[in-house]
Amino acid sequence: xxxxxxxxxxxxxxxxxxxxxxxxxxxxxxxxxxxxxxxxxxxxxxxxxxxxxxxxxxxxxxxxxxxxxxxxxxxxxxxxxxxxxxxxxxxxxxxxxxxxxxxxxxxxxxxxxxxxxxxxxxxxxxxxxxxxxxxxxx
Numbered sequence: 212x213x214x215x216x217x218x219x220x221x222x223x224x225x226x227x228x229x230x231x232x233x234x235x236x237x238x239x240x241x242x243x244x245x246x247x248x249x250x251x252x253x254x255x256x257x258x259x260x261x262x263x264x265x266x267x268x269x270x271x272x273x274x275x276x277x278x279x280x281x282x283x284x285x286x287x288x289x290x291x292x293x294x295x296x297x298x299x300x301x302x303x304x305x306x307x308x309x310x311x312x313x314x315x316x317x318x319x320x321x322x323x324x325x326x327x328x329x330x331x332x333x334x335x336x337x338x339x340x341x342x343x344x345x346x347x348x349x
Contacts, residue, residue, distance in 0.1 A: 213275045244301070254339050260302065
């Protein structure tokens with residue numbers, strides 16, 4: 212089972228954990244990406260995330276299917292924020308359950324690394340002295 216969501220409301224890690232948990236899964240790995248308060252030594256005031264939603268959801272589903280092909284993943288959750296986020300807020304959560312821990316670690320790392328490379332999500336970094344659009348997932 213796969214749960215993919217792009218949301219403009221705060222993400223809930225427990226919701227992802229609850230979704231992927233099962234009695235047959237001995238490993239649940241969760242990656243939570245948060246907004247840092249600085250980038251390259253500059254103070255970050257906020258981030259603004261935008262996504263091309265149909266393609267972003269399609270790409271996240273494709274990654275989830277790749278995970279299921281490579282590892283014995285039982286369930287996978289991808290939740291990503293859009294809109295305005297402030298330092299400390301959660302931007303992305305990926306949760307994966309597998310029968311054993313090693314596979315859940317590997318699958319979760321693959322999922323976030325691939326998401327950062329392929330999913331059309333962009334962010335604007337707003338600093339105290341300016342702003343810049345950058346690929347959220349270069």
